[in-house]
Amino acid sequence: MNCRGNDEDSPNHEQGSPHKHVWNPNLYRLQQEAPRPKPVSCKHHITNSPSYYGKEFHGVISHLDASAILEEDGAYLVRQSEGSNGFHTLTLRFDRKIKHYKLYFDGQHYVRDKRFDSLYELVADGLVTLYMEANAGPYIELMNNFNNYEKSPYMTLNKLKRRAVIIQASRGTDISVATDSFLHKEQKHSEISGFQTKDPAITESVIGEGFISETVDYDKPHAFKIHTFKGLNWCEFCGNFLWGFTAQGVKCEDCGFSAHSKCSEKVPCDCCPDLKQLRGVFGIDLTTLVKAHRTARPFVVDKCISEIERRGLDAEGLYRVSGFAEEIETLKLALDKDGEQADMSPEVYDNINVIAGTLKLYLRLLPIPLVTFETHPALIKAAQLKSIQEQIVGIKDALTLLPAAHYNTLKYLMEHLNRVVQHQITNKMTAHNLSTVFAPTLMPAPDLSKCGGLPGMTYEISALETMITHQQTIFT
Incomplete structure (x- = not known):
């Protein structure tokens, strides 16, 4: 399908603009020809x-x-x-x-x-x-047959924007001025010498002797919802006009991608959320959050764990003792508002249980649990195997069902909890104690409404305990 119109007819064409032959005006013309009420x-x-x-x-x-x-x-x-x-x-x-x-x-x-x-x-x-x-039958048939995402106007325009950012960077312009996180990632990969980690989803870029924070390229589906567009709008997949006056198509709530409803079914899982579209960090889908921040894990997890390991590993009852609810709520609001700049130093929060409670709250409020509902049954099945060797193999297999962002976050958390266990003489927190605390948060029952209340967590606790104790083997 040729989804491109003539320069003179394209509504977005400007004299001298590199954005040529992008939008197809045929459907727009047809709408203008429709009879008026x-x-x-x-x-x-x-x-x-x-x-x-x-x-x-x-x-x-x-x-x-x-x-x-x-x-x-x-x-x-x-x-x-x-x-x-x-x-x-x-x-x-x-x-x-x-x-x-x-x-x-x-x-x-x-x-x-x-x-x-x-x-x-x-x-x-x-x-x-x-x-x-x-x-419009012939045009709509061509739209339905159009499957070349790489040649879509969306890709055409973004390639041009990426190129502009690279040119700015080569002239010494601060790359932080780029507002598009996707463009930011592309510049790092194109202009900065780097190397690949063992995880293909993570790239650590290097400038001189210092690291730029880890950037990731997780797959994430778009969060499309029916949308009423104001003014003239075009499908970013096929390049054709979004006709009508209400509910003309769909729009991704995370990145703003606009498309016909049918075209949205063909868009790959490459949503790059815009931070401006997100409302804080708590209660946001984990993959969406890390895609928006271009990090391997949610910064909340990294920030809380870093602070706990700096001054709280010996605290008795760590993660079991509750922090003050008012202070946890205050820190939650600060992280939602200030992000990575939120202050959780001992001068502000001297009680380490507040930091631990905030981490548990973040994990509890995830709309999709860290151990997803698809992975949960496989882990329970693995925990029921007879020998510990069989359980380890079963758990490793079950964890392959996790989305990459969930897997990397769980791995990091289990490594941290293993270090907590190493201080159990002073903090009194064994692997079993920690598993009992975290099981309802990390592995909530997929359907609590059918359980007549809180179900037994025996196998969830067992699976978590195995992951904490044998984290080096399971997450190799």
Whole structure:
């Protein structure tokens, strides 16, 4: 499919712009050609006329009488059908034919799923849809057959932006001015000498003797939701116009990617969340958060564990003793607001249990648990095996089901808890004690509603205890 229009016709074309031949204007032209709504007023007064209709309401008339009144395409009226209950009838003329629709009102006007503040907007959108269905068949068929994501306008524009950032960097411009996190990653990979770690999802870039923080390239699906676009908008996958006046397509809540509903089904799992789209860090999907921050693990986990290991490994009852709820909430708000700049030093939070409690709270609020619901049953099955050697092999196999971001975070957490256990003489926290504390947070039951309350956690605790004790073998 050739998804590119002529320069002069592209709505986003500018003189001298490198963004040539990107958007296809054909569907936009078709929408402009669609007939406009023409309400036909009733010539006499209607008693008990609904307040949410205007003069286009004609009361009780037959479909034949209504058809005779509508003389041109786009003309419409509302009538009360004999025997109707709970709805009125919208009658309109399109392509020299009369069409009738059940019309409802519950504060907004609707015929099917789309809702409108005014009847005029409903009819305008309906006429565009009818016109597209009648005339845009060849374009829509080409869109449905378009599968080359690499040649999509989205990729074309982003390659150009990446190139611009690289040029800025080569001229000594501070790369931190780049607002697009995806562009930031591309510049690091292209302009800075680096090396690959053993984890192919993580790259550590080097400048001179210092490291830039780990950057990652986790796969993440887009979080598409039906969206009403204001003004003129184009699909970032196929390059065609998002026609209609409401619910024209879908938009990713994490990165802003816009597409037709059908096109969104073909977009690969390459969402690069924009930090501006995220609301804090607690309660955010783990993969989304690390993609947005370009880190191997959530910075909350790194920051809390670093502080705990710096001054809290000998604290008796670490992770079992609760910190003050008010201080935990205060630190949570600080991390949501200030991110990595949040201060959790002993001058601000002298009680290490507040830091430990905040880490547990972060893990508990993950919308998808650290040990995902898909991985949970496989871990339980592994924990039921007879020998410890069999359990270790089973757990390793089960953990391959985890998304990369979850796996790397769990690995880091288990390494930390293993170090906590090494201080058990003073902190009184054995691997079993820690597993008992963390099991409900890391491995909540997939369906608590069917368990009649909190289920037994015997096998979850056993699996975690094995992971803590044998973390070097399991996470090799």
